[in-house]
Amino acid sequence: MEQFGVLTLGSRLKRLSDYLFAQVQEVYEVCAIPISATYFPILRLLQSVGESSVVDIAEQLHLSHPAVSKQTTKMIKAGLLEKTVDDRDQRRSFLRMTAHGESAMLRVDPILVELKILIEQATSCSSHNFMDSLSQLESQVMDGRLADKVLDRLHQVIIEPFKSTHNEAFHDLNMAWLETYFPTQITDYDRLVLRDPHANILNKGGYVWVALRRGNSLDRVLGTIVLVVHEDGCVADVQKLAVAEHCRGKGIADALLSHVVDFAISKGVTTLTLETASNLNAAKNLYKKHGFVEKTPLKPSVYERTDIYMEKQLKGIL
The missing domain is CATH 3.40.630.30 (Gcn5-related N-acetyltransferase (GNAT))
Known part of the structure; x- marks a missing residue:
């Protein structure tokens, strides 16, 4: 795709995103962490703010309301989140992490430390051209070994x-x-x-x-x-x-x-x-x-x- 330049930017970013999610999921599975890599933004936000509504989560993460609703429904079924009703407005509900979710996120933290180091190394290129920088990032990150590198640093x-x-x-x-x-x-x-x-x-x-x-x-x-x-x-x-x-x-x-x-x-x-x-x-x-x-x-x-x-x-x- 690189030969078509900026016309494939969306496809290349999607490919990079899918690859990163898959590699992180592989690390989670090896470490027996019971969450999906796609849950991370929501869990991280709730870990920070304590509780929030679906509307507020969507706004904070710049995601659509249906996308957040779909994800949080899965997370509630997985026992990672729980829903509570606002005492002042029965029509409004909040989501917060369960003890199971909090425990899972604590186990994720060491993984994130090592992943952040590796991603920062890969993104520290000196090119001032975005497409050149993207190519360098792809060559360094998408080598099929990111999950192994994270596990190498963890153990x-x-x-x-x-x-x-x-x-x-x-x-x-x-x-x-x-x-x-x-x-x-x-x-x-x-x-x-x-x-x-x-x-x-x-x-x-x-x-x-x-x-x-x-x-x-x-x-x-x-x-x-x-x-x-x-x-x-x-x-x-x-x-x-x-x-x-x-x-x-x-x-x-x-x-x-x-x-x-x-x-x-x-x-x-x-x-x-x-x-x-x-x-x-x-x-x-x-x-x-x-x-x-x-x-x-x-x-x-x-x-x-x-x-x-x-x-x-x-x-x-x-």
């Missing part, structure tokens, strides 16, 4: 050792990180390691972990980290710390790094090292939080993109 992750089934996710997460921050500095060595972590990390004595969100049908890999222990067993390098873009800020990188530090201590490692870049402020702050200190490197890095070398002393921590 706690678990950290597990790498398995062959994680191969594709390990490659994709780390390659996405490289393409975002260093698109012109991706090396053949990067591609080699990411394509086959078994041969290039695990079979050489290294360790790989992934941060997972358990799904109904399959696990979702949301983060990765690597530890390469030197031959002397005293020094180990932290590498390949990557988190899915839509899950950043949820503490996944922090959990992965903490896991690696604890593991290194258990193995008798006395010094952890890592390389990073001066333009990666969030990463630098995370490493400093975990006690890594900038040092002068003992040898040049194999990566042109890294210009900071850091160490963390583990000796005596136990």
Whole structure:
């Protein structure tokens, strides 16, 4: 439809609306929340004002009276709303949420927090042309994964050792990180390691972990980290710390790094090292939080993109 420009604006907005409702409904169903996504505007309004008439609801939400009446009738049957008669005017009635409706909306709140973050990310485009902005929004939101992204942000992750089934996710997460921050500095060595972590990390004595969100049908890999222990067993390098873009800020990188530090201590490692870049402020702050200190490197890095070398002393921590 994009090729027809503004003539399909209505159809594209309708398609986007239908998609968003469907994705939110999918999240509600996974979380066993007993409401329809289409009920949200009315429930949110009543959550704010306490009670209101159908006429007032229609006016506040800029909807037709028949549309609101039809929706609220369904919501009353579902036990989400109840109707009361105005003591001063028996012809006038008010709607308010039941305890069941209030409980459902409380469970919706965490979902809305994560959904708002993802939608704001998708709508933060810089184009001054509305149709261009709409195209960017469609490409970012209508990828079939919005519900999964919301659920990824909602649920706690678990950290597990790498398995062959994680191969594709390990490659994709780390390659996405490289393409975002260093698109012109991706090396053949990067591609080699990411394509086959078994041969290039695990079979050489290294360790790989992934941060997972358990799904109904399959696990979702949301983060990765690597530890390469030197031959002397005293020094180990932290590498390949990557988190899915839509899950950043949820503490996944922090959990992965903490896991690696604890593991290194258990193995008798006395010094952890890592390389990073001066333009990666969030990463630098995370490493400093975990006690890594900038040092002068003992040898040049194999990566042109890294210009900071850091160490963390583990000796005596136990």
